[in-house]
Amino acid sequence: MQFIDQARIAVRAGRGGDGIVAFRREKYVPAGGPSGGDGGRGGDVLLVADSNLQTLLDFKYRRLFAADDGRRGGPNRSSGASASTLTIRVPCGTEVRDCRTGILLGDLTNAGEELLVAAGGRGGLGNAHYLSNRNRAPEKFTEGKEGEEWKLQLELKLLAEVGIIGLPNAGKSTLIAVLSAARPKIADYPFTTLVPNLGVVRRPSGDGTVFADIPGLIAGAARGAGLGHEFLRHIERTRLLLHLVDAGGEDVLRDLLVVEEELAAYGNGLSDRPRLVVLNKMELCDAEELEERVAVIGAHTGQPPLIISAAASQGLDALRAAVWEQLGIA
Incomplete structure (x- = not known):
């Protein structure tokens, strides 16, 4: 469709x-x-x-x-x-x-x-x-x-409580696929996701929470560059943002800042929205590199990021727990 x-x-x-x-x-x-x-x-x-x-x-x-x-x-x-x-x-x-x-x-x-x-x-x-x-x-x-x-x-404007954001190939589609029954297109080239994807993630109470995978942002997205500017409106209604950063990227801090700057440029309160920073693809780093990248992001945000591997389904329980805590869901 x-x-x-x-x-x-x-x-x-x-x-x-x-x-x-x-x-x-x-x-x-x-x-x-x-x-x-x-x-x-x-x-x-x-x-x-x-x-x-x-x-x-x-x-x-x-x-x-x-x-x-x-x-x-x-x-x-x-x-x-x-x-x-x-x-x-x-x-x-x-x-x-x-x-x-x-x-x-x-x-x-x-x-x-x-x-x-x-x-x-x-x-x-x-x-x-x-x-x-x-x-x-x-x-x-x-x-x-x-x-x-x-x-x-x-x-x-899609109705989702949690919006998953990040640069292209940060693993957003893979994450929503493993957390829910959504089946987005996944590949290893930029802009695989051309439309937002919705998935329902089961809460501890048995109810569902809607997650939205927003197509990748790039520098200048809020001014019309790339695909992300077309879909920034879809995270205006979200209560919580999951900001995925590729642990295998050359400069994780730069990747983090690009998206933060686009949220601030778009406005509408997105830069003030509650946010969990998630370091994805942990399997691409050895222990020393991973520790170093966690420290860099933690120094910038004031708290260490969550560490997961969406592809290997590692760290997802801790991620869910953090999301439910932020949303006030028991």
């Missing part, structure tokens, strides 16, 4: 039906009165969060969503039928903004949440409404009102 996390759409609510001019024509009623009915209301446009959707792919191929118009009124004071609401389903975690102003209209984070994005037009009045002592046979009616029309920006 193609992962699409941004889309622009136009929504148009239905027009209200017109009222009509009509008069009663009944046997034994020589002077029938006005009986024109009101028009029906135009259909609304409603966005609904759906937990079964993971991408905005549907909006790549369809950009205009228009609700039906209300029906015109009928004789004998019969009101026209109101149009049905047009329901548009979006993934949980979708932010909705007005394209023109950028104002946030709603944030659909929980399954079943609804957001009215375009109200249908009101139906017109039939001539029965204009009966008075002065005018016993009114021929006045009103037309239905136009429905609202808006252009919307949809932006999906």
